[in-house]
Amino acid sequence: VIEAGQPTHSAITTCAYCGVGCSFKAEMQGETVVRMTPWKGGAANHGHSCVKGRFAFGYATHPDRLRQPMIRDSIDQPWRPVGWEEAISFAASRLRAIQDEYGRDSIGGITSSRCTNEETYLVQKLVRAGFGNNNTDTCARVCHSPTGYGLKTTLGESAGTQTFDSVMAADVIVVIGANPTDAHPVFGSQLRRRLREGAELIVIDPRRIDLLATPHRGGAQHLALQPGTNVAMVNALAHVVVTEGLEDTDFIARRCDASAYGAWRDFISQQRNSPEATEAITGVPADLVRQAARTYARAGNGAIYYGLGVTEHSQGSTMVMGIANLAMATGNIGREGVGVNPLRGQNNVQGSCDMGSFPHELPGYQHVSDAQVRARFEAAWGVQLDDEPGLRIPNMFDAALAGQFKALYVQGEDIAQSDPNTQHVEAALRSLDCLIVQDIFLNETAKYAHVLLPGSSFLEKDGTFTNAERRINRVRKVMTPLAGKQDWEVTVDLANALGYPMHYRHPSEIMDEIASLTPSFTGVSYDKLERLGSIQWPCNDAHPDGTPIMHEQDFPIGQGRFAVTEFIPTDERATRRFPLLLTTGRILSQYNVGAQTRRTHNQQWHDEDILELHPEDAELRGVRDGDWLGITSRAGQTVLRARISDRIPVGVVYTTFHHPGSGANVITTDSSDWATNCPEYKVTAVQVEKVSQP
Numbered sequence: 001v002i003e004a005g006q007p008t009h010s011a012i013t014t015c016a017y018c019g020v021g022c023s024f025k026a027e028m029q030g031e032t033v034v035r036m037t038p039w040k041g042g043a044a045n046h047g048h049s050c051v052k053g054r055f056a057f058g059y060a061t062h063p064d065r066l067r068q069p070m071i072r073d074s075i076d077q078p079w080r081p082v083g084w085e086e087a088i089s090f091a092a093s094r095l096r097a098i099q100d101e102y103g104r105d106s107i108g109g110i111t112s113s114r115c116t117n118e119e120t121y122l123v124q125k126l127v128r129a130g131f132g133n134n135n136t137d138t139c140a141r142v143c144h145s146p147t148g149y150g151l152k153t154t155l156g157e158s159a160g161t162q163t164f165d166s167v168m169a170a171d172v173i174v175v176i177g178a179n180p181t182d183a184h185p186v187f188g189s190q191l192r193r194r195l196r197e198g199a200e201l202i203v204i205d206p207r208r209i210d211l212l213a214t215p216h217r218g219g220a221q222h223l224a225l226q227p228g229t230n231v232a233m234v235n236a237l238a239h240v241v242v243t244e245g246l247e248d249t250d251f252i253a254r255r256c257d258a259s260a261y262g263a264w265r266d267f268i269s270q271q272r273n274s275p276e277a278t279e280a281i282t283g284v285p286a287d288l289v290r291q292a293a294r295t296y297a298r299a300g301n302g303a304i305y306y307g308l309g310v311t312e313h314s315q316g317s318t319m320v321m322g323i324a325n326l327a328m329a330t331g332n333i334g335r336e337g338v339g340v341n342p343l344r345g346q347n348n349v350q351g352s353c354d355m356g357s358f359p360h361e362l363p364g365y366q367h368v369s370d371a372q373v374r375a376r377f378e379a380a381w382g383v384q385l386d387d388e389p390g391l392r393i394p395n396m397f398d399a400a401l402a403g404q405f406k407a408l409y410v411q412g413e414d415i416a417q418s419d420p421n422t423q424h425v426e427a428a429l430r431s432l433d434c435l436i437v438q439d440i441f442l443n444e445t446a447k448y449a450h451v452l453l454p455g456s457s458f459l460e461k462d463g464t465f466t467n468a469e470r471r472i473n474r475v476r477k478v479m480t481p482l483a484g485k486q487d488w489e490v491t492v493d494l495a496n497a498l499g500y501p502m503h504y505r506h507p508s509e510i511m512d513e514i515a516s517l518t519p520s521f522t523g524v525s526y527d528k529l530e531r532l533g534s535i536q537w538p539c540n541d542a543h544p545d546g547t548p549i550m551h552e553q554d555f556p557i558g559q560g561r562f563a564v565t566e567f568i569p570t571d572e573r574a575t576r577r578f579p580l581l582l583t584t585g586r587i588l589s590q591y592n593v594g595a596q597t598r599r600t601h602n603q604q605w606h607d608e609d610i611l612e613l614h615p616e617d618a619e620l621r622g623v624r625d626g627d628w629l630g631i632t633s634r635a636g637q638t639v640l641r642a643r644i645s646d647r648i649p650v651g652v653v654y655t656t657f658h659h660p661g662s663g664a665n666v667i668t669t670d671s672s673d674w675a676t677n678c679p680e681y682k683v684t685a686v687q688v689e690k691v692s693q694p
């Protein structure tokens with residue numbers, strides 16, 4: 001229950017949770033939040049909100065918040081509280097000493113999808129210009145990096161194609177590997193509205209998600225495939241489209257590269273890709289697959305929405321390309337009601353990718369090997385840039401364990417909890433000579449840190465977030481930063497202490513610099529954001545007020561490129577030793593690793609992670625609801641309570657990952673996407689046994 005006082009001031013800002021990017025009026029009484037009121041003028045939410053954005057803001061002033069920098073010489077020593085100047089100077093001298101001893105490439109930095117565009121831009125700039133290498137990566141590595149790769153390869157741009165509102169013109173809605181009513185609730189409600197109006201629904205997911213229970217006029221089809229078989233499924237759908245003459249031949253002829261299309265068509269037509277041939281792989285009856293393919297291909301407007309159930313696989317990038325193939329083959333690109341739409345998990349996943357956080361790309365997805373691109377950045381930043389891609393996050397861990405990577409600056413990410421195979425991550429962090437953690441809480445990663453720099457919550461800073469529909473929204477400061485500095489100011493101080501000068505008076509100046517160097521942002525400014533409320537990039541001379549629907553006339557690469565998507569089974573298969581497949585997801589009231597929501601009233605609705613298992617699997621093991629279960633994979637072991645549920649198929653178990661105690665990532669493995677190293681969180685072969693209470 002929130003005590004409503006009389007607000008002294010307010011500002012329109014953006015939710016710091018999921019990629020829907022809802023706008024709120026933050027109403028304050030001095031330094032206390034009175035309420036968060038969903039803002040009707042918000043283009044992503046139109047006055048709607050969910051239980052996270054509206055009520056789960058208490059973490060911002062929680063007693064656990066870090067309020068003072070701390071340092072220590074080694075991780076077995078106690079923390080020593082110090083002032084900002086001493087902490088920054090300590091961090092800078094350690095980084096310099098390490099580079100002097102081990103070389104330029106021995107250090108790196110990780111940006112966060114929880115931080116603003118301006119903050120992530122500065123961290124990657126610090127790494128490239130201040131550290132002198134490309135060892136910068138982002139937590140998007142472990143969620144939507146396959147989206148970046150797959151959509152850029154096929155459609156030419158690493159972003160979703162539509163506005164959220166576009167779904168109201170969709171006749172058929174395909175949801176793949178996503179649970180929007182829990183993970184993207186405001187958009188989930190919009191989907192429900194469209195289904196009630198008569199759109200048809202196709203869900204491709206091992207688990208029966210709540211959307212399927214929405215009373216609606218159109219039909220609903222559920223393809224409950226086995227985890228790890230997405231690519232076989234999308235190939236089977238495309239096979240039906242091609243072999244039953246359901247292609248949009250006019251769109252393909254006008255908009256797509258003929259040679260790539262020919263190669264793909266030859267591949268996809270092969271009988272081994274048919275629903276009948278893949279039935280034994282996916283576990284979905286062929287007639288259901290044929291029905292779904294016909295429904296989507298014959299729709300006036302067919303829209304695809306997908307989530308981490310697509311990307312977090314060893315073939316995540318292949319699956320993203322498979323989805324783009326399907327949309328191009330049926331002409332479902334380039335207008336209202338259609339498209340390929342990744343549902344981004346965190347508030348600024350899109351933005352952190354756009355801002356050049358990846359080790360191979362400068363802001364705007366411009367490759368570091370492009371000499372002309374580098375020349376522009378070198379002129380603006382006054383340094384010579386490395387032309388070789390740097391280390392990805394898992395490569396940083398491996399290099400640390402090999403003794404070649406010695407220091408890491410992590411802003412706003414709890415890698416010890418969120419990355420797979422916790423034991424491996426912790427060993428790598430423990431081996432570092434200097435770990436600098438900048439966060440609002442003393443998180444799991446901070447246990448291995450030498451420098452702790454207090455972060456600022458979204459209420460304490462100015463900046464922008466970019467949501468899943470490429471919409472740049474303003475974040476506005478309504479509180480004094482609890483530790484005295486906004487996150488971007490800390491990075492600026494660190495850069496200056498390292499001898500690389502950064503001088504900004506306000507994040508608007510950082511955005512001006514971003515716009516001057518990023519072709520898809522050249523028309524973006526804080527003044528324009530003030531005037532328009534929000535902007536969907538690309539925003540440039542061709543699209544001065546932004547671009548709601550992408551690829552209307554052509555693709556950034558000219559013509560759409562079909563990609564051959566060969567299905568390769570994952571190594572994570574059910575065996576006698578590990579007979580069940582574990583998959584993971586989120587729940588409405590909690591958010592990701594729970595660092596924020598567990599420190600709010602939302603904790604009362606979901607205070608532990610639970611393992612769902614099918615009644616047949618439970619009976620086989622003599623398990624009843626509420627029993628404690630030991631879950632073992634080839635990576636590790638954890639204990640969770642049982643919930644018996646027929647929402648998942650026989651042979652599959654499911655859990656959420658919101659509580660550090662349950663340690664879902666203790667059991668996830670090192671398997672990852674072949675193109676991007678995105679971890680295969682969604683498929684882990686496990687054994688499940690009844691145990692006594694831990």
Ligand code: SF4
Nearest residue numbers: 015017018022050053
């Ligand atoms: Fe925040 Fe997402 Fe909920 Fe909107 S739907 S209020 S952005 S968590």
